[in-house]
Amino acid sequence: MTAAQTRAMESDAFARRAADAGDLMRRAGAAVMTAILQTWPELRxxxxxxxxxxxxxxxxxxNGGDxxxxxxxxxxxxxQVRVLFCGEAMRLSPEARAAHDAWCVHGEARPVDPSDPGPVGASDLLVDALFGFGLSRPVTDHQPLLAALASARAEGRIAASVAVDLPSGLCADSGRALVGPGGRLIPADLTVSFHSLKPGHLLAEGPALCGRVMVADLGLAPPATAIRRSLWQARPAALNLAKAPGAHKYDHGHAVVLAGGPGAGGAARLAARSALRAGAGLVTLAPPKAAMPEHAGPPDALMRRAVDSAEALAEWLSDGRIRALCLGPGCGIARAEALLPAALDWGGALVLDADAISALASRADLRATLHPGCVLTPHDGEFARLFPDLTARMKAPVAPLSRLEAAQEAARYLGATILLKGPDTIIATPDHAIIHSRHDLGWLATAGAGDVLAGLITGLLARARAAPEACEAAVLLHAEAAHRIGPGLIADDLPEALPAILRDLER
Known part of the structure; x- marks a missing residue:
């Protein structure tokens, strides 16, 4: 849930008297204590x-009340507990004031000037309950305090740190650190989020700052009006990729990957090989005639057909057995731009990657011809060329737009599916958005990995998967292949890892 959805859920519960703020605060504090002891059993x-x-x-x-x-x-x-209080007791909410007063029976809530905190000392545990999910502005006034605590943590004077809901200064929706130039936040070893994950736990700087994230259910029943399907975890149905016994190759679809000119065919071959591994019944690689000789090598299972013009492509696409088309990997911007109108006029499942996205960025007139069967797979640079206005809003110092929100706005504008690539990959349609967060796959940052992903999506579209479902399954297969291969991965390895993964799924 986003920050706004979380607030709506809590407000609804309070209005229905299903909970009160003081009771929720007590549950939250107890949940954090439980999470601390679960994470560090030796502290029991x-x-x-x-x-x-x-x-x-x-x-x-x-958050301070918690x-x-x-x-x-x-x-x-x-x-032995020291409490540093950045506030005034008289200005706390009634519930937070009650929690403050209950603490003061045990010890002092020492006021601290966040702009001049002085020495912070040493501790076995730091509990960061300064700011929660409601923060939307940079924590400029608190940077000296946060920097002092971050330094103490880095130097080992603070042994472990726990963030309540989010590390203070992290935007709950974008995952951006809301600090000024040179500002620092306190990295957490453990973050305890209430009710649900927030997008900021998974996006941008969130994973690096949050450490391990645990979700504490505080017992509220979220109203349907407050929640959209914004976060997604792997569902077995999305990976049910088995082939039915007795089916014909055309039952599993014919996929076409358009290739570029001489010397630029490797990306398209990676995509075509991946479409085959994803289970497309037939895959044809389609370079211009001049480049056909360089595609004569393996895999022999790939078909080849020369396509030199938009007219030739349009005639071929009239074959009703072709179910999915991939345009972009290694294609060249000029060739992609020439073939785009025919590919879009066809109206079938279409993956636009790499050079096709760059061509689309320069041809705003073609954007109106996109349709729900289109999938665009930009990285951040390509997304910025397509949507400079959304990119500028993502970089705003105050209330920045998250990658999740930006991708969904783009999907609504185009009426298509956007797969915004990165360690926090976003799959967005006009109706919903999905986060797939895997910041442990650094070896995927290699030439050709995106071409493999485009091919996987194309192969799954050829198997008559809906565009969002094809993207979900492709991203999960791509990530699992990278995870199994690990260090030393090159893009050629990824399609070859798929048979074992698919076999395990069928089991």
Whole structure:
């Protein structure tokens, strides 16, 4: 859920008297304490003669109220607790004020000037409850405090850190660090999110700052009007890729990959090989006639057919057995631009990648001819050429647009599916958006990996998968192949890893 959806859910629960803010704060504090003990079981043991030390940073809102509750739980377990309070007790909400007063029975809520915090000392555990999911502006006034704590963490003077909902200063929707030039946030070892993940846990700088993320269910039933399908986790149905016994190759579709001129065919061959591995019944590689000789090598399962003009492509696409077309990998911008009108007029499942996206960026008149069967697979640079206005909004210092929101706005504008590539890949249609976050696959940053992904999508579209479902399955297969191959991966390895993955799925 986004920040707005989370607020709507809580407000609805309060209006229906299904919960009150004070009770929710107590549940949140208890949930964080439980998560701490689950993550570090060694902290369960009490040490009367050598108490552990905790530093709890509390802010002026309800996130600070959660911090006061956590401080009380720690003190009751025998910890030596210091609370730094960036706020005024008289200006707290009634619920946060009650939590503040309950803590003050155990210890002091020491006011701290965030612009001049002084020495922060050493601690076994830091609890960051300064700002939560409602933050939308840069934390300029608090940068000295956050920098001092980040330095203490980096130098080992703070042994472990826990963020309440989000690391303070992280935007819940975009995953951007809301800091000024040179500003720093406190990286968390553990982040405890309430109700659900937020997009910011998965996007941009979020994964690097959040550490391990645990979700605490505080018992609210979210109203349907407050939640859209914005986050997605792997569903077995999306990977049900088995072929029915007795089916003919054309039952699984004919996919076509358009290739570029002489010396530029490798990307298209990677895409075509991947479409075959994804289960398309037949895949044809279609370079211009001058480039046909360089495509004579393996795999022999690929068909070849020369296509030199838009007219030749249009005539061929009239064959009703062709189900999916891929245009872009290694194609060359000029050739992609020449073939785009025929590919779009065809009206079938169409993957536009690489040079086709660049061609589309220079031909705004063609954007109106996109349709729901189109899939665009830009990386950030290509997306910026297509949508400079959305990219500028993503870079805004205040309330930045998230990659999730930008991709979905683009999908609505084009009436097509957008797959915005990256470690936080977004699959967006006009109706919903999906995050696939895998920041542990750095070896995928290699030439040709995107061509493999385009081919996987094309192969799955040829098998009559809907565009969003084909993208979901392709991204998951792509990531799993990279995970299994690991260090040293090159793009040629990815299609060859798929048979074992598909076999495991069938089991």
């Amino acid at each position: 043991a009490e040490r009367p003669h050598d108490p552990r030390r905790a530093l709890v940073l509390c802010g002026p809102g309800n 911090g006061f509750v956590i401080a009380r739980h720690l003190a009751q377990r025998g910890w």
